[in-house]
Amino acid sequence: MAFLSSLDISGSGLTAGRLRMDVISENISNAETTRTDAGGPYRRKIVEYKCADDDASFRSLLDGQIASSSAPSTLKGVEVTGITEDRTPFNEEYDPSSPDANAQGYVQKPNVDLVKETVDMMAVTRAYSANLTALNAVKSMASKALEIGK
Amino acid sequence: MNTIQPIQPIGSLEELGKLKQTQAAGPDSSVALPFQSLVRDAVSGVQQTGADLDGEIYKLTTGQSDDLHNMMIASQKAGLSVSMVVELRNKLLDAYKEIMNTSL
Numbered sequence: 001m002a003f004l005s006s007l008d009i010s011g012s013g014l015t016a017g018r019l020r021m022d023v024i025s026e027n028i029s030n031a032e033t034t035r036t037d038a039g040g041p042y043r044r045k046i047v048e049y050k051c052a053d054d055d056a057s058f059r060s061l062l063d064g065q066i067a068s069s070s071a072p073s074t075l076k077g078v079e080v081t082g083i084t085e086d087r088t089p090f091n092e093e094y095d096p097s098s099p100d101a102n103a104q105g106y107v108q109k110p111n112v113d114l115v116k117e118t119v120d121m122m123a124v125t126r127a128y129s130a131n132l133t134a135l136n137a138v139k140s141m142a143s144k145a146l147e148i149g150k
Numbered sequence: 151m152n153t154i155q156p157i158q159p160i161g162s163l164e165e166l167g168k169l170k171q172t173q174a175a176g177p178d179s180s181v182a183l184p185f186q187s188l189v190r191d192a193v194s195g196v197q198q199t200g201a202d203l204d205g206e207i208y209k210l211t212t213g214q215s216d217d218l219h220n221m222m223i224a225s226q227k228a229g230l231s232v233s234m235v236v237e238l239r240n241k242l243l244d245a246y247k248e249i250m251n252t253s254l
Binding site: 004007008010011014015018132135139142143146 | 217220223
């Protein structure tokens with residue numbers, strides 16, 4: 001039913017928020033990782049978001065034009081296009097006893113800032129709640145609409 | 151100078167005329183009554199949301215999906231569509247009773 005597709009917009013936000021939370025958890029758990037398969041220490045990961053409504057395929061454009069007489073059905077919410085790596089330089093720490101220390105005794109540590117990740121985590125939690133609030137508002141609006149005339 | 155506006159036919163009555171035509175065409179006409187298709191669409195919408203909910207629960211319990219909220223959204227959708235069809239049915243029954251109680 002078409003009037004229920006409004007819930008999917010908030011649903012896409014919830015899915016994106018959960019994925020971002022996973023990425024933040026990985027950043028935190030690898031905050032001290034000095035070895036990866038690619039070599040070198042762990043690089044902080046970032047989620048890329050994209051607004052999902054500008055899908056340029058012919059079919060979606062045609063459907064959008066046909067449906068444009070009714071409610072705008074091209075709103076799809078958000079989608080994650082990829083997870084990229086933070087290119088900021090690694091932190092260097094002087095620790096000659098570490099097996100990963102170089103000739104000068106410095107160890108390259110991941111470019112993960114725990115304080116930053118904590119703040120990001122709080123932001124994601126709040127954003128998830130905001131999406132849930134929007135979803136519940138849409139749902140209660142539909143329930144209220146069914147009470148018209150009672 | 152004012153021009154006299156011709157009397158416009160009333161839209162809703164025109165629709166009634168069309169309805170009469172489709173009825174006059176007989177039961178073998180392939181044109182479905184709007185009422186019939188309305189009810190059928192509503193019920194098939196409920197079936198669709200129910201099937202979506204079943205699919206989400208299946209995916210979640212078998213571990214193919216780890217999005218809890220998609221299942222909850224599907225369940226809300228199923229509940230809303232059922233209450234919409236129940237509301238539609240109540241309205242239809244009310245209208246039917248109203249007509250049947252007409253005293254002649």
